[in-house]
Amino acid sequence: MSQMTLEKRFGQSTVFVASTLMENGGVPESATPESLLKEAIHVISCGYEDKTDWGNEIGWIYGSVTEDILTGFKMHARGWRSIYCMPKRPAFKGSAPINLSDRLNQVLRWALGSVEILLSRHCPIWYGYSGRLKWLERFAYINTTIYPITAIPLLAYCTLPAVCLLTGKFIIPQISNIASIWFISLFLSIFATGILEMRWSGVGIDEWWRNEQFWVIGGVSAHLFAVFQGLLKVLAGIDTNFTVTSKASDEDGDFTELYMFKWTTLLIPPTTLLIINLVGVVAGISYAINSGYQSWGPLFGKLFFAFWVIIHLYPFLKGLMGRQNRTPTIVVVWAVLLASIFSLLWVRVDPFTTKVTGPDVTQCGINC
Structure with missing residues (x-):
């Protein structure tokens, strides 16, 4: 391959072209630090990709707000x-x-x-099979694009404990010993995977736990909104404009924006879940007190799942209430309204109760 062809493909940087010919990459031994810095500035310039195969095939690929994932996926393919x-x-x-x-x-x-990538033609589930993408790489990209959908079952899991406390039913039916072993094995495997990831990445257990908490907070808010906005964009053609997230600059104080509350609809779902579960805990304990001590046994299992949701959302609650007058009234009003409507609907409908039709008391008398 001639030098002109290489420059047409990779751009007019002799050091960069020479590095592509090396088996494992790297830089030529003759390159000096001064020349490498000069070439690096040249390669990252905006006009370097113009009229080259590097810009057309390898450069940034747009069409998604996370163009880095799309670019990396197509490069690996x-x-x-x-x-x-x-x-x-x-x-x-x-x-x-x-x-x-x-x-x-x-x-x-x-x-x-x-x-957006999941619902596009570049979805890693069906794109790039004619290329050289490895199966583990494909699984990694599928996980990267499909994770927002987990917001739907996560929302159900965070709601069911409150439903069980309000209706008196339990989240888990009577299961066999074999099913219990499978459930415990799955739980332990997930726990072991988390420990291995912590050891591999060098993350402490406190940082891992904070990440788990924010995964739940972001899952029931941002991920849920992303699924609906993505469906609206693909099915109805309604494009959602986004604003670049503001970051604290060095000139600002370390915590200048920490105590600045900004209204967003993303705050409503976590607040609603918190209120529903707190109301469920109060209702469950009140019912157990009124019904006698025989109700405390099943109540502990229900309270365990409810408190598991609450401790995951606790940083969100602490962030809302940690400073006086931080929470806008509209957030509290919407959250209380949605929680009240949901609780009343479940108590009124009570879908876990079998509806039996038959004679009333006036028809059969005391034998009823």
Whole structure:
């Protein structure tokens, strides 16, 4: 392949072209630090990709708000390999939003981009089988694009404990010993996977637990909204505009935006779930007190699931109530309204109760 063809394909950087010809990548031994810095600035410039195969096939691929995932997926489908690099000195540093509303909006943007890729022709479930994408890479990209859909079962799991406490039913029916063993095995395997991930990434257990808590908070809010917005965009053509998440700058104080509350509809679902579960706990304990001590046994199982939801949402509750007058009235009003409507509907409908039709007391007398 001639030098002109290589420059047409990879751009007019001699060092970069030479690195592509090396078996495992790298840089030529003759390159000096000064020349490498000069070439790096040249390669990352905006006009470097113009009229080259590098810009058309390998450069940034748009069509999603998370273009980095789409670009990496198509590069791997074409046979490019990734190398895990985690130097002791951070290669890149960035600022993240510390405000709750901004953080949820950032998670919404990421989740919406994943839903867009999932519902597009570049979905990793069916795209790129003629390429050189490995199966583990495909599974990783499928997980990256499909995770927002888990918001739907997560919302159900966070709602069912309150439903059981309000209706007097239990979330888990009577199951056999074999089914119990399968359930415990699945739970232990998930727990073991989390421990292995912590050891591999060097994350402490406190950081892992905070991540688990925010996964629930983001799952019932940002991920849920992303699924509906993605469906609206694909099915109805309604495009959702997003704003770039504001980040705290170095000139600002370390916690300038921490105590600044910003209204967003993403706050309504977690607040509603908190109120429903708290109301369910109060209703369950009140029912057990009125019914006698024989009701405390089944109540402990119901309370366990309800408290499991509450402790996951506790940082959200602490963020809302940690500073006086932070929570807008509209958030509280909507949350209380939705929680009340949901509770009344379940108590009124009571779908777990079998409806039996038959004679009333006036027809059969005392034998009823």
